Amino acid sequence: HSAIKDWYSVPNDRFEIRVDGFIIDILRENLLIEVQTKSFRRIKRKLSSLVESHEVRLVYPIPEKKWIVRITESSELVAKRRSPRKGRLVDLFYELVSIPDLIARENFSLEVLMIEEEEIRCSDGKGSWRRRGVSIKDRRLI
Template sequence: METSLHQQLKQLYADEHDRREVSVDGYRIDAVVGEQLIEIQSASLGALREKVRTLLDSHDVLVVKPLAARKLLVKRARRGGKVQSRRRSPLKEDIFSVFYDLVHFVDVFPHPRLTLHVLLTEQEEHRVPARKRRWKSKDYRVEDRRLVSVLETHEFREAGDLAALIPADLPQPFTTEHLAAATDQPRWMAQKIAYCLRKTGAATMVGKTGNALLYEMQDAAQRAA
């Protein structure tokens, strides 16, 4: 079922004069604005990979990926029922969270006809009790997600746009340990960032130190040359 978040973002990107929910080349597209196809993707970018790859053969495509920088959890006893509680979620996504998904999309991005918008948003997540509880399952299910506001919009068209997220004081060459410290991310996320930088050409692997791989940002390598 389409969430309120998805509907709201379609309205944000396509006004009443644009086409929404149309068929293009056998695919259902969220919106068409001018000559550009727009896809809103709250779920994994990897789920869009083959669809976008095919569409890029003959269309300009904009993929919009919302991240929850702030989230208010709204609990109800049942669907459409009275609100029982509201609380802020301790989990917060930032711009580096996009790399969690991008690892499944780097064989499509970058592309001359592809634009990626990453939105840092404030959202409401509405929860109701789960119908049946399984072992280790959550005791709730998400009824809906709603957009409160867009806090920041980041646009990515090429590998250099990803590289621009990396702090300038990152040592060259660097390990994922250096990258984790520079970006204030856990090591496992730094590994995903390094993978995406390498696969998109923003960084190259230049050797090893002990068991750790060494990387170098492409612009740093060009300056050294």
């Protein structure tokens, strides 16, 4: 999230600014930019409120290529492999169903970034049962 904000920013952008009671990722002149790496459902209320009186751009990165990096608890590299899952533009449509009313709004725009990322995982027993206790420690933009 923060790496994408840094990459996406231009000089004079302001970060983490409060606007109408909400914290905005990037404020660029009169444009509010929100980077969302997960479900649109989580920010539906925020976007719906802000688009009433501001120009809002939602930036959605889709990991086209993902590398899984496994480390020990002391951050030593154990293994690195490419994830078989490939992000596709069609993945966006699974999210758009959460914000159908925003799509047609004049003040709303959506930008999709096809990215490559590393997902740093650690077998510390604290992660999801789906990953057998492996925690996701970080995601890095490549």
